[in-house]
Amino acid sequence: xxxxxxxxxxxxxxxxxxxxxxxxxxxxxxxxxxxxxxxxxxxxxxxxxxxxxxxxxxxxxxxxxxxxxxxxxxxxxxxxxxxxxxxxxxxxxxxxxxxxxxxxxxxxxxxxxxxxxxxxxxxxxxxxxxxxxxxxxxxxxxxxxxxxxxxxxxxxxxxxxxxxxxxxxxxxxxxxxxxxxxxxxxxxxxxxxxxxxxxxxxxxxxxxxxxxxxxxxxxxxxxxxxxxxxxxxxxxxxxxxxxxxxxxxxxxxxxxxxxxxxxxxxxxxxxxxxxxxxxxxxxxxxxxxxxxxxxxxxxxxxxxxxxxxxxxxxxxxxxxxxxxxxxxxxxxxxxxxxxxxxxxxxxxxxxxxxxxxxxxxxxxxxxxxxxxxxxxxxxx
Amino acid sequence: xxxxxxxxxxxxxxxxxxxxxxxxxxxxxxxxxxxxxxxxxxxxxxxxxxxxxxxxxxxxxxxxxxxxxxxxxxxxxxxxxxxxxxxxxxxxxxxxxxxxxxxxxxxxxxxxxxxxxxxxxxxxxxxxxxxxxxxxxxxxxxxxxxxxxxxxxxxxxxxxxxxxxxxxxxxxxxxxxxxxxxxxxxxxxxxxxxxxxxxxxxxxxxxxxxxxxxxxxxxxxxxxxxxxxxxxxxxxxxxxxxxxxxxxxxxxxxxxxxxxxxxxxxxxxxxxxxxxxxxxxxxxxxxxxxxxxxxxxxxx
Numbered sequence: 001x002x003x004x005x006x007x008x009x010x011x012x013x014x015x016x017x018x019x020x021x022x023x024x025x026x027x028x029x030x031x032x033x034x035x036x037x038x039x040x041x042x043x044x045x046x047x048x049x050x051x052x053x054x055x056x057x058x059x060x061x062x063x064x065x066x067x068x069x070x071x072x073x074x075x076x077x078x079x080x081x082x083x084x085x086x087x088x089x090x091x092x093x094x095x096x097x098x099x100x101x102x103x104x105x106x107x108x109x110x111x112x113x114x115x116x117x118x119x120x121x122x123x124x125x126x127x128x129x130x131x132x133x134x135x136x137x138x139x140x141x142x143x144x145x146x147x148x149x150x151x152x153x154x155x156x157x158x159x160x161x162x163x164x165x166x167x168x169x170x171x172x173x174x175x176x177x178x179x180x181x182x183x184x185x186x187x188x189x190x191x192x193x194x195x196x197x198x199x200x201x202x203x204x205x206x207x208x209x210x211x212x213x214x215x216x217x218x219x220x221x222x223x224x225x226x227x228x229x230x231x232x233x234x235x236x237x238x239x240x241x242x243x244x245x246x247x248x249x250x251x252x253x254x255x256x257x258x259x260x261x262x263x264x265x266x267x268x269x270x271x272x273x274x275x276x277x278x279x280x281x282x283x284x285x286x287x288x289x290x291x292x293x294x295x296x297x298x299x300x301x302x303x304x305x306x307x308x309x310x311x312x313x314x315x316x317x318x319x320x321x322x323x324x325x326x327x328x329x330x331x332x333x334x335x336x337x338x339x340x341x342x343x344x345x346x347x348x349x350x351x352x353x354x355x356x357x358x359x360x361x362x363x364x365x366x367x368x369x370x371x372x373x374x375x376x377x378x379x380x
Numbered sequence: 381x382x383x384x385x386x387x388x389x390x391x392x393x394x395x396x397x398x399x400x401x402x403x404x405x406x407x408x409x410x411x412x413x414x415x416x417x418x419x420x421x422x423x424x425x426x427x428x429x430x431x432x433x434x435x436x437x438x439x440x441x442x443x444x445x446x447x448x449x450x451x452x453x454x455x456x457x458x459x460x461x462x463x464x465x466x467x468x469x470x471x472x473x474x475x476x477x478x479x480x481x482x483x484x485x486x487x488x489x490x491x492x493x494x495x496x497x498x499x500x501x502x503x504x505x506x507x508x509x510x511x512x513x514x515x516x517x518x519x520x521x522x523x524x525x526x527x528x529x530x531x532x533x534x535x536x537x538x539x540x541x542x543x544x545x546x547x548x549x550x551x552x553x554x555x556x557x558x559x560x561x562x563x564x565x566x567x568x569x570x571x572x573x574x575x576x577x578x579x580x581x582x583x584x585x586x587x588x589x590x591x592x593x594x595x596x597x598x599x600x601x602x603x604x605x606x607x608x609x610x611x612x613x614x615x616x617x618x619x620x621x622x623x624x625x626x627x628x629x630x631x632x633x634x635x636x637x638x639x640x641x642x643x644x645x646x647x648x649x650x651x652x653x654x655x656x657x658x659x660x661x662x663x664x665x666x667x668x669x670x671x672x673x674x675x676x677x678x679x680x
Contacts, residue, residue: 008477012484080443084407194436194611197539323537333446333609337526340447343478346471346652347508347667351570351589353653354635359564 023068037061046261046290047071051331052078053191053210054085055260055289072212072331079332082191090187092245092254096238096264096287097164103239106165108268112236114162119239120291165236166266166283175268175281197323198309204326208302209287211329213295219319220301228305228317231270232284239263239291263288267300274312282307403491410457411489416440420458420613424604427615432577433545434528439611449482449507450608452524456505459520459604460486465493467501472509472650472667479507496670508571510592512649512671515601517618523586525607528614530574530584550582553625561630570635576623577616591634591650596622641666644675 024031038045038061048060052075060078067073103119106112118124169175188203190210195203208216223230241261245254265286273279284304286296305319318324328334403409410417416438423437442450460466466486470479474496482505483494495501498513505522515521531541534552544550553574560568567573573590577583585593586605596603596616603616616622626632640647642663649671651664666672 008475008480009484012477012480076445079441083440083442084411084413086413191441192438194438196436323539327538332441336446336448336450337609338447339445340526343448343507344471344476345508345587347589347650348571348587350650350652350667351591351635355568355570359568362565 023066032065034058034061034065037064043291044069044071044074046288046292047213047295048074048078049290050288050292050295051075051210051212052082054078054082072335076332076335087192089246089249091257092247094242094244094260094262096242096262097162097167099162099238099240099242099262099264101162101238101240104162104236105234105238106236107234108165108236109168112162112165112168121293162238164238164266166268169235169268169281173280176271176283178283195326197326199322199326204306204322205285205287205303207326207329208299211299212331212334213292213298215329215331215334216298216302217294219305219325220298222317223301223305223319226317228308228315228320230282230284230301230304232301232304233268234297235266235268235283237263237265237293237296239293261290263291263293263296265293265296265300267297267304269304271311282311401491404488407489409462409490410460410486411443412440412454412457417458420454423613424455424458424615427604427613428602428617430581431616431620432575432581432583432614434607434612434614436611437613439608442608444481444485446609447526448478449505449524451606451610451613452505452507452522452608453482453485453606454608455522455604455606455613456486456503457489459522460490460492460503462490462492464490464502465495465500466490467495467498467504467670468506469504469509469511469668469670470507471652472511473669475669497674498670508587508589509650509667510588510595512646512666512668514595515599517600519601521599521601521603523588523603523605525584525586525605525612526609527572528584528605528607528610528612530572530582545581548580553582557625557627561627567626567630567632573632574625576625578620578622582625583614583616583622589635589650590624590632593622593624593632594634598622637664639664641672641675644672644679646672646675 038057041061041064044064045057045060048063048071049055049057052060052063054060059081060074063074063077063081064071066077101114101117101119103121104114104117106116166175170177188200188206190203190206195207199207222228224232239262241259243256244258244260246257247254263286265284267284267286269282269284271277271280271282282304284300284302284307286299286303288295288299302319302325305317306322306325308315308320309322313320315321408414412420419438423435427433427435439451440454442453444450444453456466466483468474468479468483468486470476470482473479474483486492487494498504498511499516501519503520503522504511504515505524507524510521529538529541531544531553534556535541535544544552557567557569560566569590571589572584572587573593574582575585575593575596585596598619598621599616600618602618605612605614605616607613624632635650637647637651639651641649641651643665646666650667652667653662653664655662666675
């Protein structure tokens with residue numbers, strides 16, 4: 001009879017077994033390896049690393065496998081694992097101007113020192129399903145859309161220095177100057193300190209970098225449609241490898257500890273100037289681990305929109321509202337709170353049930369009283 | 381990190397931990413590292429020193445989702461020691477799935493003794509209820525809190541609500557309660573009913589039914605509240621005055637039922653309604669399953 005609240009433990013165990021079975025799928029189909037995910041679903045791995053705030057391809061690939069391809073679930077796994085890792089300190093700032101470039105484009109200048117490098121991009125593909133990929137054992141490259149491509153040594157052409165486009169504008173004083181804080185160690189960490197508003201830009205950029213791609217995409221899009229317009233130009237988008245340097249306390253000088261693949265977007269935006277400042281371009285900044293181009297463009301739009309208050313612009317769109325954007329950008333927080341509606345709420349609902357019944361009884365009584373009064377009045 | 385070090389750093393998720401075999405060696409005791417626990421304890425000390433004040437803390441990402449009790453889990457993880465006895469309830473029951481899951485988490489990471497008996501527990505983590513049995517001075521009640529800010533639905537901005545608390549500017553809340561009375565003839569809040577702690581801060585008791593509010597007043601046990609997603613900790617020290625907001629002519633009252641619990645016959649407990657068929661059949665039973673079972677045993 002009273003089974004509804006008993007049996008939780010047995011149910012959980014059985015549910016976990018079912019989940020493991022579903023994850024594996026049909027056992028006659030060969031199992032995905034973590035390496036296959038890393039190599040062939042690399043953009044999924046990049047997104048999980050970026051929003052999971054942990055640069056580790058193998059762990060991200062494992063998380064994707066364990067999460068059955070649900071990227072938010074995979075990001076969640078990575079975040080939970082990341083919590084347990086010790087922090088040794090902060091690296092030196094990475095120098096994206098010294099990036100080993102694989103892709104680099106500017107929408108503001110036809111040609112730039114170092115040239116436009118298209119790199120690996122979907123941009124000019126025709127979105128036609130490539131049925132050759134469905135054939136088993138595609139062997140080798142498999143990218144049958146450009147069969148002539150062959151093997152490319154990407155680095156061959158790219159020895160030339162590639163200064164960042166916004167730095168070119170900076171020489172003329174046409175774009176707002178941005179300087180790092182005086183103390184390099186003083187970078188905030190929103191995974192180690194709670195946010196309090198208004199926030200500094202380091203925390204804002206961290207928040208946006210970890211933020212949900214879809215959320216930032218929609219917010220960035222909304223600025224283009226008039227909710228906080230910022231007249232953006234993609235000054236530069238670059239993808240490539242940068243060296244990470246760290247200064248151990250007992251050494252006292254920086255040593256290179258590894259290499260990261262990063263995507264960076266520098267947005268250049270119009271600014272009419274104010275009473276104090278002459279007209280000049282302003283910036284929005286986006287950065288991700290791996291290759292997350294959509295994410296960094298959207299992030300740069302939102303970063304710029306959030307500068308509105310500091311620049312004295314009217315705050316009228318959701319993307320310009322710091323508390324709104326930053327409190328709702330994290331998909332792990334969002335999915336947790338949205339999905340927690342699945343948890344039992346019997347007690348609260350019971351309280352509401354009582355209240356609604358009470359209010360209905362009262363209303364019914366009042367109606368009955370009114371009806372009686374009307375009868376009495378009619379009789380009089 | 382080298383490949384080998386990376387491999388070693390991946391804990392074996394499938395490691396079978398036998399009961400009594402000690403805590404999972406892949407993680408620190410109670411999952412969180414000691415520095416994090418110290419940070420959380422500092423926030424708790426501040427919270428105890430300023431009853432009802434929401435202390436921001438650097439909430440960690442936990443291996444269960446936000447909304448599942450990450451705040452309560454972090455609080456418990458920071459205070460639990462090997463000699464503690466833990467009880468976990470959700471909706472008053474020890475055997476609801478999420479209570480089971482959190483209890484298993486601590487069994488795995490601390491190997492402490494767990495119990496369903498309210499008086500045997502030194503730490504009770506709860507979602508949505510306060511046990512019916514009165515708690516004692518050597519117990520700690522840890523609440524899981526979804527939205528710690530009692531003013532949130534009146535003012536969505538944190539920067540504003542913090543100011544309102546600092547200035548004791550609670551007019552908005554009183555107006556809301558007054559509007560309830562003007563519209564409905566009574567205050568139409570049945571759970572998460574706001575309280576004033578130690579005559580100062582207005583506090584959200586978490587979504588416990590208002591039936592439980594009087595239990596908070598001068599409770600001998602320490603009450604700790606953890607909100608993981610919102611990164612806030614607050615506390616009610618033992619024996620602190622906790623008043624549910626009301627008006628002189630509309631005093632605070634609690635829910636009452638017309639029938640006793642159908643299992644144990646209690647008339648002074650919070651009852652859950654269990655639908656028994658699709659023809660309107662229903663029964664009312666205690667939400668606190670430990671209390672209910674024990675009453676039953678005592679009767680037999």
